[in-house]
Every structure is written in structure tokens, then in C-alpha cells.
Amino acid sequence: MTKIRVHEYAKKVDKPSKEIINELSKHNINVQNHMATLEDNAVSKLDSIYKNASAGQRPAAQSRPSGQSQSRPSQGGQSRPSGQGQSRPSQGGQSRPSGQGQSRPSQGGQSRPSGQSQSRPAAAPSQGQSRSQGNGQRPTTPAKTGSNFTPKAAKPTAGPGQRSSGRPGGGNRNGFQNRNRKGKQQQPVNPLPPMPKKEKELPAKITFSESLTVAELAKKLGREPSEIIKKLFMLGVMATINQELDKDAIELICAEYEVEVEEEILVDKTDLEVYFEPEDESLNEERPPVVTIMGHVDHGKTTLLDSIRHTKVTAGEAGGITQHIGAYQVVDNGKKITFLDTPGHAAFTTMRARGAKVTDLAIIVVAADDGVMPQTVEAINHAKAAEVPIIIAVNKMDKPSANPDRVMQELTEHGLVPEAWGGDTIFVPISALTGDGIDSLLEMILLVSEVGELKANPARRAIGTVIEAELDKGRGSVATLLVQDGTLNVGDPIVVGNTFGRVRAMVSDVGRRVKEAGPSTPVEITGLNDVPQAGDRFVVFEDEKTARQVGETRATSALQVQRSEKTRVTLDNLFDQLKQGEMKELNLIVKADVQGAVEAMAASLLKIDVEGVNVKIIHTGAGAITESDISLAAASNAIVIGFNVRPDANAKRAAEAEGVDIRLHRIIYKVIEEIEFAMKGLLDPEFEEKIIGQAEIRSTFKVSKVGTIAGSYVTEGKITRDSGVRVIREGIVVFEGEIDTLKRFKDDAKEVAKGYECGITIKNFNDVKEMDIIEAYIMEEIVRK
Numbered sequence: 001m002t003k004i005r006v007h008e009y010a011k012k013v014d015k016p017s018k019e020i021i022n023e024l025s026k027h028n029i030n031v032q033n034h035m036a037t038l039e040d041n042a043v044s045k046l047d048s049i050y051k052n053a054s055a056g057q058r059p060a061a062q063s064r065p066s067g068q069s070q071s072r073p074s075q076g077g078q079s080r081p082s083g084q085g086q087s088r089p090s091q092g093g094q095s096r097p098s099g100q101g102q103s104r105p106s107q108g109g110q111s112r113p114s115g116q117s118q119s120r121p122a123a124a125p126s127q128g129q130s131r132s133q134g135n136g137q138r139p140t141t142p143a144k145t146g147s148n149f150t151p152k153a154a155k156p157t158a159g160p161g162q163r164s165s166g167r168p169g170g171g172n173r174n175g176f177q178n179r180n181r182k183g184k185q186q187q188p189v190n191p192l193p194p195m196p197k198k199e200k201e202l203p204a205k206i207t208f209s210e211s212l213t214v215a216e217l218a219k220k221l222g223r224e225p226s227e228i229i230k231k232l233f234m235l236g237v238m239a240t241i242n243q244e245l246d247k248d249a250i251e252l253i254c255a256e257y258e259v260e261v262e263e264e265i266l267v268d269k270t271d272l273e274v275y276f277e278p279e280d281e282s283l284n285e286e287r288p289p290v291v292t293i294m295g296h297v298d299h300g301k302t303t304l305l306d307s308i309r310h311t312k313v314t315a316g317e318a319g320g321i322t323q324h325i326g327a328y329q330v331v332d333n334g335k336k337i338t339f340l341d342t343p344g345h346a347a348f349t350t351m352r353a354r355g356a357k358v359t360d361l362a363i364i365v366v367a368a369d370d371g372v373m374p375q376t377v378e379a380i381n382h383a384k385a386a387e388v389p390i391i392i393a394v395n396k397m398d399k400p401s402a403n404p405d406r407v408m409q410e411l412t413e414h415g416l417v418p419e420a421w422g423g424d425t426i427f428v429p430i431s432a433l434t435g436d437g438i439d440s441l442l443e444m445i446l447l448v449s450e451v452g453e454l455k456a457n458p459a460r461r462a463i464g465t466v467i468e469a470e471l472d473k474g475r476g477s478v479a480t481l482l483v484q485d486g487t488l489n490v491g492d493p494i495v496v497g498n499t500f501g502r503v504r505a506m507v508s509d510v511g512r513r514v515k516e517a518g519p520s521t522p523v524e525i526t527g528l529n530d531v532p533q534a535g536d537r538f539v540v541f542e543d544e545k546t547a548r549q550v551g552e553t554r555a556t557s558a559l560q561v562q563r564s565e566k567t568r569v570t571l572d573n574l575f576d577q578l579k580q581g582e583m584k585e586l587n588l589i590v591k592a593d594v595q596g597a598v599e600a601m602a603a604s605l606l607k608i609d610v611e612g613v614n615v616k617i618i619h620t621g622a623g624a625i626t627e628s629d630i631s632l633a634a635a636s637n638a639i640v641i642g643f644n645v646r647p648d649a650n651a652k653r654a655a656e657a658e659g660v661d662i663r664l665h666r667i668i669y670k671v672i673e674e675i676e677f678a679m680k681g682l683l684d685p686e687f688e689e690k691i692i693g694q695a696e697i698r699s700t701f702k703v704s705k706v707g708t709i710a711g712s713y714v715t716e717g718k719i720t721r722d723s724g725v726r727v728i729r730e731g732i733v734v735f736e737g738e739i740d741t742l743k744r745f746k747d748d749a750k751e752v753a754k755g756y757e758c759g760i761t762i763k764n765f766n767d768v769k770e771m772d773i774i775e776a777y778i779m780e781e782i783v784r785k
């Protein structure tokens with residue numbers, strides 16, 4: 001008999017080598033490893049074990065030789081439940097692992113079981129128990145498949161028993177490894193009949209938002225991801241399990257399964273715009289129009305508002321420009337009209353830029369003695385862009401020099417044709433000073449609003465926009481709000497921009513305390529935790545907790561955005577930028593007395609358009625210029641603009657020390673003008689070539705050490721000593737360079753004019769020929785517009 005090694009024997013009986021080694025050790029035959037050679041006595045011992053076993057089993061197992069076919073029924077029988085209980089409950093439903101877990105108890109079962117479970121001597125303490133389990137179950141084997149899919153039933157019985165048997169033996173880890181290994185080895189050898197898969201019932205409908213991965217969709221449908229991948233493949237979509245599927249793909253797959261699918265639109269509670277979506281319009285009632293008055297400087301906006309309100313507010317205004325945003329309500333013929341008093345168009349644009357459509361109607365004031373001016377045109381364009389109806393108030397009709405026809409004529413050129421001339425623009429001649437025509441202006445406003453069918457629902461929770469906000473020493477944050485829909489009440493939990501609070505007190509435009517404010521009403525409120533910004537939206541919430549949550553979330557995200565912007569403006573990266581010289585930026589810090597003016601200034605400054613330079617407003621704020629403004633300016637090489645504010649003592653000192661430029665102004669357009677100039681000065685000069693003259697070479701002279709002198713005649717313009725030249729031969733530029741010497745006779749000349757002869761030498765070029773043309777040019781700086 002030839003010697004046989006452990007692994008060879010193991011192979012012969014289709015058992016793991018380890019099992020053979022263990023079996024031998026039980027009979028006090030020690031072998032080192034699977035490569036060890038077996039003595040004859042060892043072989044006969046093993047034969048007695050394995051041959052017997054296989055002989056006994058064969059009749060039952062039919063096709064399979066020996067231990068395997070054997071182990072299977074027993075495995076199936078006991079193992080599954082126990083295996084599940086032990087290792088991985090979720091996997092319990094699967095065939096193989098359960099069998100392995102099982103093998104441990106079967107050890108005691110001598111012949112066949114021992115063959116299988118081999119590795120688990122450690123499990124001995126619980127053997128009796130588990131074996132009995134196994135035994136008890138074996139007869140029921142055929143039913144096992146079913147039990148396989150009912151892990152719940154299996155777990156309570158087998159699980160605990162298993163666990164206790166595994167752990168005390170300390171073989172948990174090993175056992176697990178062995179199991180794995182065995183699993184690998186056995187799988188190909190002992191394929192279980194495929195378990196009929198019990199498919200989950202398809203849902204009637206699934207929902208998703210934005211997209212789903214293949215795995216997520218599979219889960220929702222209760223199908224294997226591979227099945228979905230296959231279906232996608234059939235539909236021509238190659239997808240992996242983690243691939244995001246778009247709406248179309250999801251719909252296609254769901255259609256395949258005949259499952260209804262619905263996309264959920266996620267509503268972001270912190271997005272205030274959502275609350276501005278129109279609600280049930282049947283509840284709407286008529287509301288007053290909100291009117292903005294715009295026009296060129298000094299054409300009488302303030303006087304008109306003043307006249308309408310019968311008060312005098314013109315006196316005391318710096319530079320005669322309306323600087324504060326306010327809102328007022330008047331009553332005409334029993335109907336209310338709300339007027340927004342804005343500083344020119346800037347605030348109007350700023351609000352629009354923030355998506356706040358506040359104005360229902362624009363009145364454009366044009367002085368009859370002055371006609372259409374640049375800002376008139378701007379105002380028209382803003383109103384047109386906002387798709388707001390326009391009424392033209394032709395003002396200063398009391399003046400002898402008033403020429404309303406001219407105004408009408410000029411406005412026609414901008415598409416505003418008076419009704420009298422067959423157009424549809426309402427022109428109202430007025431005198432803001434005397435009050436003439438004001439009544440008919442108000443009448444027209446009401447007429448136009450009627451056509452516009454302005455409606456709102458006073459019963460809903462209020463929403464609207466911030467007209468103006470500032471920090472008041474005594475009252476804290478004070479905000480002028482325009483209620484656009486619903487009714488605002490004292491005590492309402494409110495989110496205003498990135499601030500929140502409860503409406504503590506409300507004051508009307510005439511300074512009266514009010515308890516509620518309906519649609520189109522401007523009110524000043526207190527009770528916010530911080531100062532919001534003009535143009536911010538406000539929304540009343542159902543309770544204070546929600547308002548706080550939304551407000552805080554908004555504030556946090558706003559801060560994050562602000563921080564990420566601020567980190568860009570550091571001394572470090574500024575230096576880098578300058579060094580690279582790629583981009584020129586003018587950093588500005590804007591401070592003003594009130595938030596409205598800050599907004600207006602910032603909007604105007606950002607509009608400055610000088611090629612190659614960006615205006616960047618790195619910080620804005622209402623209130624005096626402080627030391628921290630200066631340090632920020634110093635760190636980011638910014639200029640500080642103060643509008644109607646002054647630097648405090650510390651700021652002044654810091655600015656001097658750091659060399660920070662502070663510009664103080666009281667009139668908006670002066671600021672803009674100054675900055676624009678500064679920006680033009682900032683730019684690198686740009687040059688363009690200008691041809692100044694031409695000369696024809698009539699003869700050439702070679703002079704040693706000097707080179708070839710071109711004896712020329714200036715045919716056009718002039719040739720200057722410092723001009724650049726091109727040598728043109730038969731229409732082709734043969735050389736381009738600089739003049740070396742320019743002489744009239746023997747003397748050096750600075751320039752030689754048309755009609756004169758001269759001698760020219762060209763730097764690094766001697767190949768001049770008769771009849772060549774010398775074209776002279778200079779580089780001229782372009783003045784930027």
C-alpha cells in the first residue's frame with residue numbers, strides 16, 4: 001500500500017483535512033498537518049470510520065457519495081434554525097450558512113455528523129442538547145425548506161441553545177472562521193436545491209423626491225437590486241446598485257412592475273418665498289395699491305409726497321435727496337393708497353433684486369420745465385422691467401417755463417404715449433407745490449389699481465416685506481414692514497429675513513399704536529431679535545417655536561454664507577491676487593445712517609461699470625464707522641465710505657495709523673462719481689496704436705559703424721524720433737522696430753513733418769531699400785469711459 005497523505009485521504013473521502021486530523025487525534029494518532037503521511041494503522045482507523053459511514057448512508061443518499069448526501073438532510077433539518085439564531089439572523093433564510101452553524105451540534109452524532117462538524121470540539125458542552133435538537137428535527141427534514149423562511153419561529157428555540165454552546169467553548173471566533181471556510185469548500189460540492197424565492201408583494205404606489213438609487217428603488221419595490229439592474233439593462237440603461245436614477249428611469253421601472261409612482265416635492269420650511277405662493281383666491285378681498293414715486297433729482301418727488309400727505313418733510317434733507325425709506329398711507333374718496341418713499345430707484349431695484357415685488361404702480365415725476373432727464377429714463381426702465389403700470393406726473397406746471405408738450409414728446413420716444421395722442425399712458429399735469437392736480441393724480445391711481453384688481457386675504461397669517469429697519473437705542477430692532485397679504489397682529493410669532501421674534505408693538509405711519517395691520521398697510525414693529533434688511537421677506541408662523549427654529553436656521557445659514565465670503569478677503573489672498581495681477585478689485589466698506597441708505601448705496605456702487613475692475617462690497621452696516629471697520633478695511637485693502645455717518649475717535653486713530661482711506665459723503669451721486677473716478681485711476685493704462693505719418697525711402701547710404709541710412713521724404717503726417725516704425729515693401733511689412741536716428745541734414749531732429757526730407761536709421765535693421773515705405777506710429781493711452 002502506498003503511503004497516503006492526510007489531504008489525499010481527506011480528498012478521497014471528501015472531507016476537510018482538518019476533520020481527518022481531528023479524527024485521528026481522537027484515536028491518539030497525532031499528525032502535524034495536512035501534508036503528513038498516514039501510517040497504515042491510521043489509514044485503517046480512518047477507513048473504519050469513513051467507509052462504514054459511507055456504506056451505511058449510501059442507500060439513502062443515492063446519487064451522492066458518503067458523508068455529504070448524508071449530512072445534508074441533517075443539516076437542513078437542524079441547522080437552519082440554529083444557524084440563524086446564532087450567527088446572522090438576517091441571513092437565516094439562506095441555505096448554506098445555516099447548515100454550517102448546525103454542524104456543531106451534530107458532532108455527537110458520531111459517524112456522519114462528526115464528519116461534518118469536526119471543527120467544533122469546543123462545542124462539546126452543549127452537544128447533548130443540540131444533538132437532541134438535531135435528532136428531533138431530522139425526521140421533519142422535508143418540511144425544512146419552509147422553516148427556512150420563517151426565521152422568527154426558528155430563533156427562539158435554536159438560537160439560545162447555540163449561543164450558549166458556542167461561547168463557553170471559547171471557539172466562537174474560530175468556529176466562525178471554520179464555518180466560513182467550510183462553507184466555501186462545501187458550497188460547490190453540495191449545492192442545495194435552489195430555494196423557491198417567495199417574492200414580496202409589490203406596493204401599489206411608491207413615492208420619491210428628486211431621485212433614488214437602484215438599491216433604494218429595489219427596497220421600495222421589495223425586489224432584489226439585481227432584478228432592477230437587469231430590468232434597467234433591458235431598457236438600455238446600464239446602472240450600478242448605487243447609481244442615482246432620475247425621474248424618468250424610476251417611472252420606467254415602476255411602469256414595468258405596474259406600480260404607481262409619485263414624486264414628492266419637498267417643502268423647505270425655512271424658505272420664506274414658499275409662503276408667498278398664492279392661496280385660495282376665493283377668500284381674497286380688495287386691497288389698497290402700493291405706489292412708488294420715482295423721478296429725476298429735484299423734479300419734485302418729495303414735494304409731491306409731502307403735498308399728498310399735507311405735511312412738510314422737504315426741509316432739512318441733506319442735498320435735497322430723499323434718503324430714508326418710509327411708507328405712508330393716505331385716504332382718498334374713502335379708499336386707501338400706500339406710498340413708498342424711496343431714495344430714487346436704488347431701493348426699488350434692490351427690493352426687486354431680492355425678489356420682493358412690493359410696488360403695484362409707479363408714478364414717475366417729470367418736471368415740466370426740465371423735461372426727461374437721465375434718471376427719468378432709468379426710472380422708466382426700472383418700472384418697465386418690474387412690469388409695473390406707470391403714471392406720469394408732469395410736475396411744476398405752475399412755473400411759467402413749464403412745457404408739458406415737450407415732456408410728452410420726449411416720453412413718447414421712450415414708448416410712453418399719452419392717451420390724448422392715442423397711446424395708453426396716463427399723464428397728469430400737477431403742481432406739487434401748489435397742490436394743483438393732486439386730486440386727479442390720486443383718482444388716476446385708484447382707477448389704475450381698480451383695473452389691476454389688487455386683492456388679498458385679510459384672514460390669513462401675514463406675509464410681506466421689510467421697507468426699512470434699524471437699531472434703535474431705546475427700542476432695539478425696529479422694522480418698517482409692508483403687510484402684503486393677511487393681517488399682522490400684535491403678539492404674532494414672526495420670521496423677518498434672518499431674524500425672528502414676536503410682534504411686541506406696532507406703530508402706524510402716523511405714529512399711532514395699532515393692534516393689527518391688514519394688507520398693504522405699512523407698520524413699524526419691535527420685538528425682533530436682530531435687525532433685518534430692507535427687502536427681506538417676513539412671514540408669520542403658527543407658533544413661536546417654529547418661528548424661532550426657522551429664524552435660527554436662516555440666521556445660521558446666512559452666517560455661513562457670510563463667513564465663506566469673508567474668508568476670501570484676507571491679507572493673504574489679497575497679496576496673492578495682487579502678485580498675480582490677474583484681477584483688479586476695489587473693495588469697499590459701506591456705512592450709512594440707516595439700513596435703507598446702505599442698501600441704496602451698495603446697489604448703486606455695484607452698478608458702477610468700469611472695464612477690468614470689480615467693485616466688491618465686503619461689508620455694510622448702519623451706524624458710525626468703527627475701529628473694526630477700519631481693521632477689516634486694512635486687512636482687505638478696502639476704502640471705507642461713510643454716508644451721513646462719521647468715524648468714531650478710535651476709528652479715526654486706527655485709520656490714520658493704518659493709512660485707510662475714509663470717504664465721507666452726504667449725497668449719493670457724489671459718492672458714486674468719486675468711486676468711479678478712483679476706479680479709472682486704478683486701472684493699468686491701455687494703449688492703442690496710432691499711425692502718425694509715412695515717409696518714402698528715396699535713396700540709401702551705407703556708412704560704416706552707423707549702418708544704412710535711409711534718405712527719405714515724409715509723404716504724410718510726421719515722423720518723430722521716438723515713434724515706432726514699420727518698413728513696408730510692396731505692401732508687405734518686412735520689419736517692425738524703432739528709429740535709431742532721425743536727422744535733418746546733419747542735425748538730429750525730434751520730428752520731421754510732411755513735405756520734408758530726412759535721414760533715418762532703424763535700430764537693428766540695415767536692409768532698407770529705395771521705394772520702401774517707413775510708417776511711423778505711436779502707442780496712445782486710451783481714456784476709459
Ligand SMILES: Nc1nc2c(ncn2[C@@H]2O[C@H](COP(=O)(O)OP(=O)(O)OP(=O)(O)O)[C@@H](O)[C@H]2O)c(=O)[nH]1
Pocket residue numbers: 295296297298299300301302303304314319320321322395396397398399430431432433434
Ligand atoms: N415751482 C415748483 N417747484 C417745485 C414743485 N415741486 C417741487 N418743487 C421744487 O423743486 C425742488 C426739488 O423738489 P423735491 O421735492 O425736493 O425734489 P425731489 O425729486 O424729491 O428731489 P430729491 O429728493 O433730491 O431726489 C424744491 O425746491 C421744490 O420746492 C412744483 O410743483 N412747482
